[in-house]
Structure formats: structure tokens, C-alpha cells
Amino acid sequence: MAEASSSSTTTQSEKPVQPEGTYSLEQLKEHGTRESLWMLLHDKVYDVTAFIDEHPGGDEVMIEEAGRDATEAFEDVGHSDEARDMLPKMLLGDFYGEKKSKTKKSFSSNDGSTSSGGFPIWVVPVALIAAFLAWRVFLA
């Protein structure tokens, strides 16, 4: 009854609210058997349970890709337009969140690079010494 959700102090600090009709990796993983088989193709989640036995490429490959991102496998086969036209019927919704369980891909800008605005501090004295030596050599 009480509809007092004005400025609710949500204690959900980490996770943003998942939009309705979207499916997360966790949900996808829960449907990884032939009893209930979901797969992710091009950021969309499909329920392919009823299609497993009808799949011209066999059920094994489908089960292998169950509950995960099957985009690469699907594209590697070079499925026909006919195959792609079957997809909308099995569509559940959009994918939500990260596809992989957070792979650490932090690019720590390595020192030593002369990239814009950041060269090692020792370059300055070395350059000065080199300049000084060059000056001496040419004047000698």
C-alpha cells in the first residue's frame, strides 16, 4: 500500500537495478541443461530448449554452448539466413551486464613510455648531461 518511494535510501550500493526483460550471466548459467537451455547470441538471450532436437547441427553442439555466450561458435559455423530467421522465435530478451566474470584487463600505463605527457623523470638529467657533453665535444 504505502507508496512512499520518494528518495529511498537504497542499501543496494554496488549493483544497479537490472531492467525488466533482461537477463544476466548468472541467470543464463542457470539454464545450461537440455531441460532448459538458454544461450547468448549477439547480446541477446535465447531459449533454445525446444530447438535442441531439431537443430540440423545436432544437439551436442547446442548443449556445449548452453548457458553461455555462443556468438563465436554460432558465427564460426557460418549459419544461413534461414538459421538466423529462426532466432526471433526463441528470443527471451536482452543481455544485461558483463559477459565474462570480470577479467582483469586493467591497462596499467607502463612507465618508460614516452606517451603524451608522461616520460620518466630520469630523462631530464640524462638529456642535460648528453647536451652538455655534446656541447663540450663540438667545442673541443
Ligand code: HEM
Ligand atoms: C539458436 C541458435 C541456432 C540456430 C537457430 C541454428 C540453426 C541451424 C540451422 C538452420 C542449421 C542448418 C544450416 C544452416 O541453415 O545454416 C544449422 C547447422 C549447424 N549448426 Fe546451428 N543453430 C544454432 C546454434 C548453433 C550453435 C550455438 C552451434 C555451435 C557450434 C551450431 C552449430 C551448427 C553446426 C555445426 C551446424 C552444421 C553445419 C553443417 O553441417 O553444414 N549451431 N544450425
